[in-house]
Amino acid sequence: MTQIGIVQERAGEARVAATPATVTTLRALGYRVAVETGAGARSSYPDEAYREAGAEIVDAATAWASGIVLKIDAPTAEEIARLADGATIVALLAPALRPDLLEQLAQRRLTAIALDAVPRISRAQSMDVLSSMANLAGYRAVIEAAHEFGRLFTGQVTAAGQVPPAKVLVAGAGVAGLAAIGAASSLGAIVRATDPRPEVADQVASIGGTYLAVDVEVEKSTDGYAKATSADYDRRAAELYTAQAAEVDIIITTALIPGRPAPRLITAADVARMRPGSVIVDMAAGQGGNVEGSVAGERVVTENGVIILGYTDLASRLASQASQLYGTNVANLVALLTPGKDGRLAPDFDDIVQRSVTVVRDGEITWPPPPVQVAAAPPASAPAATAAAVPPGPTRMPARRRAGLVALGIAALFLVNVFAPPPLPQHLTVLVLSVVIGFYVIGKVHHALHTPLMSVTNAISGVIVVGAMLQLTDPNPVVQALAAVAVLVASINIFGGFAVTRRMLAMFTLEKPAKGAQK
Numbered sequence: 001m002t003q004i005g006i007v008q009e010r011a012g013e014a015r016v017a018a019t020p021a022t023v024t025t026l027r028a029l030g031y032r033v034a035v036e037t038g039a040g041a042r043s044s045y046p047d048e049a050y051r052e053a054g055a056e057i058v059d060a061a062t063a064w065a066s067g068i069v070l071k072i073d074a075p076t077a078e079e080i081a082r083l084a085d086g087a088t089i090v091a092l093l094a095p096a097l098r099p100d101l102l103e104q105l106a107q108r109r110l111t112a113i114a115l116d117a118v119p120r121i122s123r124a125q126s127m128d129v130l131s132s133m134a135n136l137a138g139y140r141a142v143i144e145a146a147h148e149f150g151r152l153f154t155g156q157v158t159a160a161g162q163v164p165p166a167k168v169l170v171a172g173a174g175v176a177g178l179a180a181i182g183a184a185s186s187l188g189a190i191v192r193a194t195d196p197r198p199e200v201a202d203q204v205a206s207i208g209g210t211y212l213a214v215d216v217e218v219e220k221s222t223d224g225y226a227k228a229t230s231a232d233y234d235r236r237a238a239e240l241y242t243a244q245a246a247e248v249d250i251i252i253t254t255a256l257i258p259g260r261p262a263p264r265l266i267t268a269a270d271v272a273r274m275r276p277g278s279v280i281v282d283m284a285a286g287q288g289g290n291v292e293g294s295v296a297g298e299r300v301v302t303e304n305g306v307i308i309l310g311y312t313d314l315a316s317r318l319a320s321q322a323s324q325l326y327g328t329n330v331a332n333l334v335a336l337l338t339p340g341k342d343g344r345l346a347p348d349f350d351d352i353v354q355r356s357v358t359v360v361r362d363g364e365i366t367w368p369p370p371p372v373q374v375a376a377a378p379p380a381s382a383p384a385a386t387a388a389a390v391p392p393g394p395t396r397m398p399a400r401r402r403a404g405l406v407a408l409g410i411a412a413l414f415l416v417n418v419f420a421p422p423p424l425p426q427h428l429t430v431l432v433l434s435v436v437i438g439f440y441v442i443g444k445v446h447h448a449l450h451t452p453l454m455s456v457t458n459a460i461s462g463v464i465v466v467g468a469m470l471q472l473t474d475p476n477p478v479v480q481a482l483a484a485v486a487v488l489v490a491s492i493n494i495f496g497g498f499a500v501t502r503r504m505l506a507m508f509t510l511e512k513p514a515k516g517a518q519k
Contacts, residue, residue: 001343004334005066006035006055009073014042014319015326017070017090020053022327027054029335030343036063043319068345070330080104086362088345090330092116092129095359095367096258097287102365109363113337115330119356119372126332127353131175132325137314138179138254141281142168144314145250146187148279148299148307154188165190169244170209171265171290172254173200176283180252182207192248194240196229214240229263237265245270252281253290261288268292276305285310333357458497464490 004026006018016039018026023033033055037047047057063069064082071091075083083089086109093114095102105112115129125131145168146153155165166189170180173195184191185208193204194212201211216233229237245251245266251274255263262284271280271293282294293300294310301307315322337345337354347354349361352372359367413432417425468486471479 001030001032002067002345003032003034004068004070005058005063006033006039006050007060007063007069007071008036008039009042009071010076012313012316013073014313014316015072015323016040016043016045016319017072017323017330018327019043019045019324020049020055021324022331023050023053023055025328025331026334029338029341031068031334031338032056032343034058034063034066036060039063040323043323045320045323068334072326074098074101077104080108080110083108083110085109087111088113090115090333093359096260102360102367105360106363106365110360111358111362112360113333113357114359114367115333115357117357117359117367117369118333119353121352121372124353127329127336127357129326129329132329133315133322134174134176134254135179136318136322136325137283138176138252139183140314140317141176141252141254141283141309142180142183142187144309144311144317145252145279145281148309149250150277151249152188153184166250167248168192168250168252169194169241169248170252170254171241172256173197173204173209173211174254176254177252178203178207180254181209184250184252185209189250192244194237196233196237212240212244234263238267241266242270242273246273248278249275250279250281251291252283254283255290256284256287262290264290264292266291271302271306271308272304274304274306278306280306280308282308282310283314286312458494461490461493461497465494 004018006016006023009015009017018033018035019040023035026033033050033053035047035050035055035057037057037059040046040050051057061082064079065084067084067087069083069087069089071089074091074093075089088111089105090113093101093112093116095114095117102112115127118124118127118129120128149166151166152163153166153168156163166184168180168184168189168191170177170184170191170193173181173193177193177195178200181191181193181204191209192212193200193209194214195204196214198211198213201213204211214233214237216230216236251266253265255265257263266280271291274280280291280294282289282291284290285294285296289296289310291308291310293302294308296310297312298310299307300310311317334345335341336351337347339346339348347358347361349355349358355366356369356372358369359365409432413429416428420428465487468483468490471483472487474480474483
């Protein structure tokens with residue numbers, strides 16, 4: 001049975017790699033769990049809560065000597081020296097930006113698993129730490145901006161005058177960007193967003209934002225992460241940012257490209273165009289920054305009174321929830337690496353997820369992994385078939401022929417009204433008008449209203465059934481036959497309509513658990 005060590009993070013990081021809830025999950029996989037004293041204190045998880053979950057509270061040396069060490073930040077050289085020979089460390093390692101770290105880990109013949117290398121595929125969503133932390137960071141970015149802004153986000157009309165809503169620009173509509181858009185919109189701000197991917201426009205609109213498009217064709221992502229943009233796109237986007245900087249009150253930038261420094265989006269000239277008291281939150285400050293003048297981890301005030309926040313610990317400022325989400329992601333990954341639930345790691349290099357996250361294996365550097373294709377280009381359109389091979393589709397009736405049939409129908413209705421005995425002309429006229437009106441009315445009904453419309457037609461069919469049943473006793477056999485057909489057809493319509501309605505309503509009904517099933 002292998003021991004998992006949960007170590008305390010360095011100063012400035014309030015999160016912890018496992019919570020009491022995830023300790024229970026790890027123990028269910030067969031592992032012993034040792035938590036360093038005070039590891040969860042800054043996340044509001046006391047040692048006693050870990051003891052109740054079945055963990056052992058140990059000193060730092062014992063936790064670092066575990067066979068598996070879980071942490072958040074990448075280890076320093078001193079921390080690597082504290083790891084046991086052959087141990088496995090799981091953390092945010094940034095392998096594309098830290099080749100020196102991989103070399104240090106390989107020299108100790110360790111195994112390193114990078115949580116920030118989880119591929120963007122559906123099966124790995126429950127382990128995607130970057131998305132979990134970006135969601136919280138985007139929300140927190142808005143909270144920090146609102147605190148610095150010092151004014152209302154929402155517009156108000158008061159007896160003392162009108163207060164306009166704040167205008168917010170979010171650069172990048174990924175996980176962090178969408179979280180920021182949603183938070184700012186819920187506070188009442190006017191939110192605008194940019195992103196190289198036009199397909200996110202609907203997502204932006206669904207949470208209250210307005211998508212600002214840059215009409216330049218860009219390369220689509222094939223691995224779920226952002227791609228570098230073209231020079232043409234960058235030029236037009238720069239013009240957009242310059243124009244928006246003079247209008248908005250708050251800018252939040254989230255643009256990151258894996259393995260590369262953050263792209264520069266907002267220049268010093270753009271910042272100079274902003275009004276005093278405006279706020280910029282550069283969420284990419286830790287990787288070079290999207291904003292000229294931002295400093296990682298610091299608050300900067302420009303000469304014209306614009307506040308630039310380069311905080312790199314936004315998720316850590318929501319330490320309790322961030323730790324729970326991070327710990328859940330880690331526990332899901334450990335579960336994948338422990339198929340036997342026997343407290344022993346058994347990684348499978350043929351599995352795309354396990355191969356991607358393992359950046360060092362028993363002292364051998366395995367980064368970068370083979371590329372992961374998660375999105376395919378649209379299939380090429382099939383070549384046009386010859387006219388002989390493709391059957392002709394339905395063609396619209398010529399206008400002259402259609403007009404002739406309408407005229408013929410009107411003439412027939414006129415002749416019936418002239419020569420037929422009453423009350424047949426009146427009934428026939430009502431029938432014809434009902435058919436015409438019904439055709440145009442029902443043909444315009446939206447698909448979402450088909451179910452209630454079916455209930456209305458069932459009621460009408462019920463009236464037909466009652467009327468036809470009254471005619472079954474008529475002495476004329478022709479009338480009896482027509483009445484019997486009417487009863488049959490209307491009954492089929494009624495029962496069929498209710499059957500379809502019931503089936504459609506069942507799609508929105510939760511299934512009840514079977515008797516005796518475990519809840």
